[in-house]
Amino acid sequence: MKYVLNFRNNHGTDQELLDDMKKVSDKIGTKKLTSKIYNEHGAYSYESIKRRFNSWNKALIKAGLEVTVSYDTSEKDLFENLEKVWIALGKQPGKRDLKKPLSNYSETSYITKFGSWKNALVKFVEFINSSSNLDQEELIEQETDITKVKNKVEHKHKTKRTPSERLKVQVLMRDGNICRLCGITVTGENIHFDHIKPWSKGGETTLENLQILCALHNLAKGDLEYES
């Protein structure tokens, strides 16, 4: 008898890989597709899918399948997801908000990782408040006299214009999802993170210089800035 090596096909397109994941999920009748199940029934290998999409969970999300906590779900993934949900809602999410399409992870994922939903929130707040603007600020270069003069004209910034997700959550935790000018409650696309001292005038992207505005007042403020 001649032994035939079983080489898996690793050369599918992204879509073919995702379709195959869905196919296996349908065949087995589970939305929770684990690496073990996939390796037994899939046309490709778990490893090649993981490599292609950077992580198995990212592939699951792309394929529209349920993400469950596994060894490659880190605290960071869960926190980043929570940042996204918090920003979309504009406020502290409840357990019932942990559903697709808003949340990539279910309540069970957080409970598995942190013991309870309450504890997950406690740890998340610690994470948000730790090293406040570390990922926002960039290193300030040593300024020469010439660049100092130049910067007065061009407003050289120490921060990036767009706030990081963490900073957005910090602003929402401080102010709530309420327009500071009219008091209206804002969610999702209607939440505007406004620079109190305008970016164009050298205002930085810091917690102190950011406020929540509604769409209307964000537009109104923009117009005023052009006039001045």
Ligand SMILES: [Zn+2]
């Ligand atoms: Zn407003």
